[in-house]
Amino acid sequence: MKSRTWTVLRYVPAILLFFFPIMLVSHLGAQSNDVDTLEEGVFVEDFVFTGNTVMDTATLLRTVEDFRNQNLTLEDMNEATELITLAYQEKGYILARAFIPEQEIKDGILQIAILEGNVGEINVTGNKYYSDRVVKRFFKQQVKEGVIRESHLERGYLLTNDLPKLETEIILEKGEAPGTSDIVLKTDDKRGVRWGVDYNNYGSKFTSRNRYGTTFEFTEPSLGSTFSLRAVTGDNPGDSSLLAPFYTIPINSYGTKLGIEPAHKLKIDQNKLQNCRSNILNLVNVL
Known part of the structure; x- marks a missing residue:
């Protein structure tokens, strides 16, 4: 069995590429035009989530339960989004990010948007002998789920590197479609x-x-x-x-x-x- 290391997964650069074009705007409409209003807080009775597919709304509401029916400052709202992001990452969704979109708070409802980090394309580079189909076959579960998950990447990485005469690294890059990341399988194969x-x-x-x-x-x-x-x-x-x-x-x-x-x-x-x-x-x- 070939030795393996998991450090080749370049998560930090991928996250930077994934989120760099995202403008996290916190414009709170008529109730927050005044800076004093932001400092004093806005009453938030409940939250509405958009973009969540792999985590249900009930779970997310429990995550921010302490922020419901409270006066929330912008800092409080950002803290709530960080908890949502952390909840995703604890489930292995390493590229997921929650943020406050541009909105006008009405009836005490605050919207939190979520970019879960969907799979864009899976590309293979460097292979001289192995076909793309063989190298990509162990990432079918990741493609099927749609949202990038650490366990699927790790599993595909280990199984791909178990093929004889083949070594593979996984690189995550910003996808062409908004909110997606491409999986690049950088390979080094030898004559069989x-x-x-x-x-x-x-x-x-x-x-x-x-x-x-x-x-x-x-x-x-x-x-x-x-x-x-x-x-x-x-x-x-x-x-x-x-x-x-x-x-x-x-x-x-x-x-x-x-x-x-x-x-x-x-x-x-x-x-x-x-x-x-x-x-x-x-x-x-x-x-």
Whole structure:
């Protein structure tokens, strides 16, 4: 398993890009034209929320319960929006932001607008061998929900980096549509063929002290599948040999893999093995 780090998620730059064009205007209409009115506060009986889709209104009202039926200054109102923003972020909606839009307070009703941080586009860069489809497949849950959520990003990040010969970073950028962020998957993939040989002398005298091995591995980027073949033999191939093929392929966007491993073919010289058993039996009889 490749080592992973979560620090590559560049949340802070993404948030700056996401919110930089937003003008957080706090114009309170006829009741707040006077600066003294802002300092003394405006009576707010209740709140109305706009833009919330992943958190229900009842939950948001409980979050700002202490601000209802109160005289609120502009500072108080901003504090209420910060609590709403925090409630979203605690649920993993890392780009969500609540703010006071331009409005005229009537009948003690204060409107709070929410930009939840919707997914714009998912773009793949840097890939030479893997197709965009394979790299993006593990972010289907994020696209389905629509609002960017940390758990979906983390899950997609881990599963994508679990593909062989592929390393991926996630970068969040301001989307083309207002209130959206694009997910950029910056990848570094390598050619999917590997071959190597190895040697050790850990064998026994009955199956050859010296053991020679070779491993072949091929990754198919269009599927994310891997076929490997492992072969081991001794000084005399007739004494012992091992052939072990293995094939694995991801089959859905949840990270499920299908693995196929036929029974290993192991060949051992039975005459030498029988001699070994006889020697052990004789030793037991002597003892």
